Amino acid sequence: MTTTETKRPVRILIAKAGLDGHDRGAKVIARALRDAGMEVIYTGLHQTTEAIVRAAIQEDVDCIGLSILSGAHMTLFPDLLEKLKKEGADDIIVFGGGIIPKDDIEQLKKLGVREIFIPGTHTQDVISWINTNVPTQE
Amino acid sequence: MTKKKEPAQAFAKSASYNQWREGVYSTQRERRHSFKSISFRDQPELVTAENGGDFDYQRDLGYPGEYPFTRGVQPTMYRGRLWTMRQFAGFGTPQDTNRRFKYLLEHGQTGLSTAFDMPSLMGYDPDNARSMGEVGREGVSVSTIEDMDTLFGGIALDQVTTSMTINCTATVAFALYFAVAKRRNISFDALGGTIQNDMFKEFIAQKEWISPPAPSVKLVCDVIEFCASSAPKFNPVSISGYHIREAGATAVQELAFTIADGLGYVEHCLGRGMNIDQFAPRLSFFFDVHNDFFEEIAKFRAARRLWARLMRDRYGAKTDAACKLRTHAQTAGVSLTAQQPVNNVARVAMQALAAVLGGVQSLHTNSMDETLSLPTEDAVRVALRTQQIIAEESGVTNVIDPLGGSYYIERLTTEIENEALAYIHQIDALGGMLKAVEIGFPQKEIAEAAYQFQLDIDAREQTIVGVNKYQEGGEQDIPTLKIDHAVECEQIERVKAFKARRDPAKHKQALRDIEAACREDRNVVPILIDAVSDGVTLGEVSDIYRDVFGVYTDPGML
Numbered sequence: 001m002t003t004t005e006t007k008r009p010v011r012i013l014i015a016k017a018g019l020d021g022h023d024r025g026a027k028v029i030a031r032a033l034r035d036a037g038m039e040v041i042y043t044g045l046h047q048t049t050e051a052i053v054r055a056a057i058q059e060d061v062d063c064i065g066l067s068i069l070s071g072a073h074m075t076l077f078p079d080l081l082e083k084l085k086k087e088g089a090d091d092i093i094v095f096g097g098g099i100i101p102k103d104d105i106e107q108l109k110k111l112g113v114r115e116i117f118i119p120g121t122h123t124q125d126v127i128s129w130i131n132t133n134v135p136t137q138e
Numbered sequence: 139m140t141k142k143k144e145p146a147q148a149f150a151k152s153a154s155y156n157q158w159r160e161g162v163y164s165t166q167r168e169r170r171h172s173f174k175s176i177s178f179r180d181q182p183e184l185v186t187a188e189n190g191g192d193f194d195y196q197r198d199l200g201y202p203g204e205y206p207f208t209r210g211v212q213p214t215m216y217r218g219r220l221w222t223m224r225q226f227a228g229f230g231t232p233q234d235t236n237r238r239f240k241y242l243l244e245h246g247q248t249g250l251s252t253a254f255d256m257p258s259l260m261g262y263d264p265d266n267a268r269s270m271g272e273v274g275r276e277g278v279s280v281s282t283i284e285d286m287d288t289l290f291g292g293i294a295l296d297q298v299t300t301s302m303t304i305n306c307t308a309t310v311a312f313a314l315y316f317a318v319a320k321r322r323n324i325s326f327d328a329l330g331g332t333i334q335n336d337m338f339k340e341f342i343a344q345k346e347w348i349s350p351p352a353p354s355v356k357l358v359c360d361v362i363e364f365c366a367s368s369a370p371k372f373n374p375v376s377i378s379g380y381h382i383r384e385a386g387a388t389a390v391q392e393l394a395f396t397i398a399d400g401l402g403y404v405e406h407c408l409g410r411g412m413n414i415d416q417f418a419p420r421l422s423f424f425f426d427v428h429n430d431f432f433e434e435i436a437k438f439r440a441a442r443r444l445w446a447r448l449m450r451d452r453y454g455a456k457t458d459a460a461c462k463l464r465t466h467a468q469t470a471g472v473s474l475t476a477q478q479p480v481n482n483v484a485r486v487a488m489q490a491l492a493a494v495l496g497g498v499q500s501l502h503t504n505s506m507d508e509t510l511s512l513p514t515e516d517a518v519r520v521a522l523r524t525q526q527i528i529a530e531e532s533g534v535t536n537v538i539d540p541l542g543g544s545y546y547i548e549r550l551t552t553e554i555e556n557e558a559l560a561y562i563h564q565i566d567a568l569g570g571m572l573k574a575v576e577i578g579f580p581q582k583e584i585a586e587a588a589y590q591f592q593l594d595i596d597a598r599e600q601t602i603v604g605v606n607k608y609q610e611g612g613e614q615d616i617p618t619l620k621i622d623h624a625v626e627c628e629q630i631e632r633v634k635a636f637k638a639r640r641d642p643a644k645h646k647q648a649l650r651d652i653e654a655a656c657r658e659d660r661n662v663v664p665i666l667i668d669a670v671s672d673g674v675t676l677g678e679v680s681d682i683y684r685d686v687f688g689v690y691t692d693p694g695m696l
Binding site: 018020022027030032034042048070071072074076102118119120122123124 | 260275385477509588592618691
C-alpha cells in the first residue's frame with residue numbers, strides 16, 4: 001500500500017441506466033464535477049447495469065452517480081448494487097439523482113445507495129458531498 | 139397669499155426616447171445589475187415606437203387567418219372555438235389508462251393524449267429483459283392490437299381526436315391505432331388526431347431511438363406520405379420543440395431547431411416527389427411554454443411568421459393551409475419544483491396564459507406533482523381547471539391576439555424570428571438538419587445552454603422560488619401516484635398469452651412482409667396495419683428495424 005502526499009482527483013462514472021432519455025441532469029452534473037477537478041466518465045444513455053458495472057471496474061472509479069428519471073429506480077438501483085457486489089466491486093460508492101419520491105429515497109438508502117439528489121439541487125452540494133464522502137487515498 | 143412656486147420638473151416631457159433614457163432614466167437606480175430573460179436575453183427597460191425596430195403592419199402582422207399568420211391561424215381564433223384542452227395521460231395497463239381517459243372526458247377535456255411507457259417508446263415488448271422495471275411506469279404499456287383496443291375501449295375513435303406521443307416506434311403505434319379502427323369498421327377518413335413521430339428531436343433532445351437518423355427520418359416520412367393519401371384528418375407528425383427546450387435550449391434555440399426539423403422533413407418529402415401543398419397542411423407543431431411570459435408569447439408569434447415565410451418563399455407553397463403553423467403547447471415540466479410543489483399551480487397558470495396569448499391550438503397544463511411522479515387524478519383536475527379558468531373566466535379569449543401592436547411584443551417577436559433564422563442559416567450551411575444532427579450540432583448548443591442555466595441558478599442570477607430563494611427546508615408532502623409492480627407482471631403475462639394465441643403461419647408471413655418492405659425501401663405503413671392485425675407486436679417490428687436499419691447508440695458527448 002502506498003500513501004500519496006496529495007489527494008488524487010476523484011474518479012467518477014456518471015451513468016444512465018434503463019430506457020429513459022433524460023440526460024440533461026446527468027450531463028450538467030458531469031460537467032460541473034469535471035469543472036470541479038474530478039475525473040469524470042460518462043456512459044451515455046440506455047446502459048444495462050452490467051455495462052455500468054463493467055465500465056466502473058475498467059475505469060477504476062471511486063464512485064458511480066446513477067441518474068434515473070423513468071420511475072424504474074426501485075429496480076435499477078438494487079440491481080446495480082447487487083451486480084457490483086457479485087463482481088467484488090462493492091467498495092465503489094453509489095449515489096443517484098433523478099425524479100425519486102421521498103419514501104423511495106429512504107428505502108434506497110437502506111439498500112446501500114449513499115445519497116440521492118433530486119431536481120433543484122445546487123451543483124456545489126453534489127461536489128461537496130463527493131469531497132466529503134468519497135475517499136480517494138489508497 | 140403668495141403663489142407657491144412650481145417645482146422645476148413638474149409635468150416635464152422628454153422629447154424623445156433617447157432624451158428620456160439619458161436625461162431621466164439613467165439618473166435613477168436599478169435594483170439589479172442586469173435584466174435577463176430565462177433565455178439569457180438582455181431586456182430593454184422600455185420599448186417605444188423609436189426603438190421598436192422596423193415594423194410594417196401589413197408585412198409583419200396582417201390579419202388573423204391570413205398570411206403570415208402572426209396574429210393567429212384562424213380568422214376567429216378563440217371567439218370561434220377554444221383551444222383543445224388535451225391532458226397527456228398514460229400509466230400502467232391499457233385498462234388503467236382507459237379509465238383515466240374516461241375520467242378526463244367526463245371532466246370536460248376535449249381531446250385525448252396518450253403517454254406510452256419507456257419499453258413501448260423504445261421498441262421492446264414487456265417480456266423483453268430490457269423492459270425490466272419500466273413497464274407501465276412512465277406511461278401506458280402498449281405492444282399489441284389488443285392493448286390498443288383496450289386502451290380505447292368504449293371510446294368512439296371517430297368522435298374524439300387522439301394524440302399519441304411516440305416516435306421511433308410511431309409507425310407501429312400508428313398501425314395499431316388504425317388497425318383497431320379497421321377492426322371497428324371506422325373509415326380512415328374519419329380518424330382525427332396527431333402522432334408525434336418526430337425523430338429529429340429525438341436525436342437532438344428526447345433520446346428515444348432505435349436506428350440511425352437517416353432511416354429514422356424515412357420512417358417519419360412514411361407516415362406523412364400515408365396520411366397525405368389515406369388519412370386526411372390525421373396529423374402525421376408533431377414537430378416538437380418541447381423536448382428541445384426541456385433539455386435546456388433557449389427559446390430561440392427551441393424555435394430554430396424545431397423549424398429546422400420541420401424543414402428537414404419537408405425536404406425529405408419533396409425528395410420523394412410529394413407536393414408541398416398536399417402534405418404541408420398536416421404538419422403540426424408542439425412547443426414548450428416556459429416561465430418568461432412575454433418571450434414565450436413572442437416565440438409563438440415568431441414561429442407562425444417564420445414558418446409561413448419559409449414555406450412560401452423557400453418551398454413555393456401556394457396555399458394558406460401549407461403555410462399555417464398549427465401548434466400544441468405544454469407548460470414547461472422542467473420549471474416545476476419538487477420543493478413547495480403547490481407553487482407549481484401558479485407557474486402552470488402563467489405559462490398556460492402565455493400559451494393562450496400566443497395563440498396555440500391545443501394545450502396541456504402540467505400537474506403540480508409531476509416533478510415527483512406521474513400525476514394523481516386530483517392534481518390533473520386542477521391543471522385542467524386552470525385551462526378552463528383562463529378560457530372562461532379571465533376574458534383573454536374575447537379579443538384576438540390582444541398583445542399585437544405592443545412595442546415590446548412586436549420587437550421581441552421580430553428579434554426571436556431573426557435570431558432563429560440565423561440559426562437555420564447555420565444549419566443550412568452544415569448541409570441541413572440531418573447532417574447537423576449527425577454531427578451533434580444542436581445537441582452541443584443545447585448542452586451548453588443547459589449548463590449555463592445551471593450556473594446562473596447556482597449563482598442566483600436566475601431565481602427559482604423555493605429552490606434558490608425563499609426556501610423553506612423540509613419537503614411539502616403531497617400525495618403522489620404509485621404504480622404497482624403487479625402491472626409489469628400482468629403485462630408480461632398478457633403479451634405472452636397474446637403471442638401464444640396467434641396464427642403462427644400468418645404471423646410469420648407478416649414478419650416477412652415487413653422485412654421485405656424495409657429492405658426494398660417501400661412505405662411500411664400499409665404493411666404494418668395488416669401485420670399488427672395478424673398479431674405482430676411492437677417489439678417484433680422494432681427488432682426488424684434493428685436488423686434492417688441498424689441500431690443507434692448514444693455518442694455520450696458531454
